[in-house]
Amino acid sequence: MKFAFALKTVCVLGIFTWLSACSDDESQVTNIRLAHTLDVQHPVHMALEHMNSELLRISNGKMALRIFPSGQLGSEREIIELLQIGSLGMTKVSASSLEAFVPQMKVFSLPYLFQDQTHFWNTLQGEIGQRLLDAGSQYRVKGLGYFDAGSRSFYTTKQKVEKPQDLNGLKIRVMNSQSAVEMVNTIGGAATPVSFGELYTALQQGIVAGAENNPPSFYYSKHYEVSQYYILDEHTSIPDVIIIGTHMWNNLSDQEQAWLTQAMHLATEYQKQLWAESTQMSLEKVKEAGVTVLKADKSLFQNSVQPIFDELKGSDLEPLINEIKALGQANE
Known part of the structure; x- marks a missing residue:
C-alpha cells in the first residue's frame, strides 16, 4: 500500500511500514x-x-x-x-x-507537584x-x-480507602514505571505492574486489590464493574x-x-x-453504576509521599522540580 511522503521516492512494504512512494506532484497527499x-x-x-x-x-x-x-x-x-x-x-x-526514552519525563510522575490546573x-x-x-x-x-x-486517583475492588494507611499491604496495579512503583510503595501499598489490557481480569480475580487512573479511563475500561470504591486523591497529573x-x-x-x-x-x-x-460524565456514570466515589483529604496523602522528594535532593531532577515549583509560586 502506498502512502505519500513529502518529495521523496521511497517505497517500503511491510505491515508496519508507513513510508510510501511520492512524487513532485503538489496534489499528492x-x-x-x-x-x-x-x-x-x-x-x-x-x-x-x-x-x-x-x-x-x-x-x-x-x-x-x-x-x-x-x-x-x-x-x-x-x-x-x-x-x-x-x-x-x-x-x-x-x-x-516516555520515561525510559526521555528521563526528564519522570518529573510528571511525581505526586502533588502541581498546585492546580493553571x-x-x-x-x-x-x-x-x-x-x-x-x-x-x-x-x-x-x-x-x-x-x-487528568489526575490519577486510586480505586479498589473491596476495601474502602480514605487515608494512606488504608492502602497498607494492598496490591495496587501501576503502569510499568519505576516512578509509579515508588509512589505507591512509599504511600504503603504494594505496587504491582500489570498491563492495562489485563487489568480488568486482574481486578476481577483478585490478583490486585485496586489500581489508579483518571475518571475517563476508569469508566471506559469498565473497571468500575469490578471496583466498589474510587477515592479522588488526585496524586499525579501525568x-x-x-x-x-x-x-x-x-x-x-x-x-x-x-x-x-x-x-x-x-x-x-x-x-x-x-x-x-x-x-464529569465518567464520574456520574460510575456513581450510577454503584461505585462509591470519595473525596480525599489530600494533605494526608501529600505528607505520605514527602520521602520521594527528600530522596531527590541533589539529583539531576531536582533543578527541574524546583523550577516547576517556582513557577507555581510566581502565579499565586
Whole structure:
C-alpha cells in the first residue's frame, strides 16, 4: 500500500511500514500513520480525529493523519520503538511511558507537584514544557504537544480507602514505571505492574486489590464493574504526549511542519474541553453504576509521599522540580 511522503521516492512494504512512494506532484497527499492504544470513544481519540480534520483544512487537503486506535499496532512501548526505527509516523503516549526514552519525563510522575490546573498548563505550554518536548530528539522522537490526561486517583475492588494507611499491604496495579512503583510503595501499598489490557481480569480475580487512573479511563475500561470504591486523591497529573519520529519530522517540508504544529495546537485546546466534559460524565456514570466515589483529604496523602522528594535532593531532577515549583509560586 502506498502512502505519500513529502518529495521523496521511497517505497517500503511491510505491515508496519508507513513510508510510501511520492512524487513532485503538489496534489499528492502526505499521509502520516498515527497509532495509539485507546478506544475510539475515548476523548483522546476524538481529539486526534479533530487534529486530522484541522490538518486537512489547514493544508487544503495536502496533509492528513491515518489513525490506528485500540492498540492495533502494539503497546505504547512497542509503538515508540516503531517510531524510533522509522516504521511509524506518530503516536500518543503517556509521559510515563516516555520515561525510559526521555528521563526528564519522570518529573510528571511525581505526586502533588502541581498546585492546580493553571500551574499544570502554565508548565506544559511554557518554556519548561517545550524543553521537555525537545528532549526526546536524541532518542529519535520529537514531542509536538500535550493532551490533558487528568489526575490519577486510586480505586479498589473491596476495601474502602480514605487515608494512606488504608492502602497498607494492598496490591495496587501501576503502569510499568519505576516512578509509579515508588509512589505507591512509599504511600504503603504494594505496587504491582500489570498491563492495562489485563487489568480488568486482574481486578476481577483478585490478583490486585485496586489500581489508579483518571475518571475517563476508569469508566471506559469498565473497571468500575469490578471496583466498589474510587477515592479522588488526585496524586499525579501525568499528561499524554503527542510525539513524532524524528525521521518523519525531518523529511517534512517547512510548510508541512508548520501545518502539523498548528493542527496540534488546535487539537490541544479542543481536547481540554472534551476531557473536562468526559471527566464529569465518567464520574456520574460510575456513581450510577454503584461505585462509591470519595473525596480525599489530600494533605494526608501529600505528607505520605514527602520521602520521594527528600530522596531527590541533589539529583539531576531536582533543578527541574524546583523550577516547576517556582513557577507555581510566581502565579499565586
